[in-house]
Amino acid sequence: MDRRPAARSGFNWWLPSAYAAAVVLTGALGSGRATGIVAAVGGVLLGLHHGFGSRFRARARG
DSSP states (O other), X not given: OOOSHHHHHHHHHHHHHHHHHHHHXXXXXXXXXXXXXXXXXXXXXXXXXXXXXXXXXXXXXX
């Protein structure tokens, strides 16, 4: 895996875009309750990734 900052920053825009697409698709095709669940769970997971993901990668590199 490429460890240059540019490679990591690409992942930082890809995840929120996928999250937004999931919320929009669920809103268009599913119920309001399903959209709320996808939005809440996805938001928490996205926040955890941005809050702790870079620390775990930095620690794994050594």
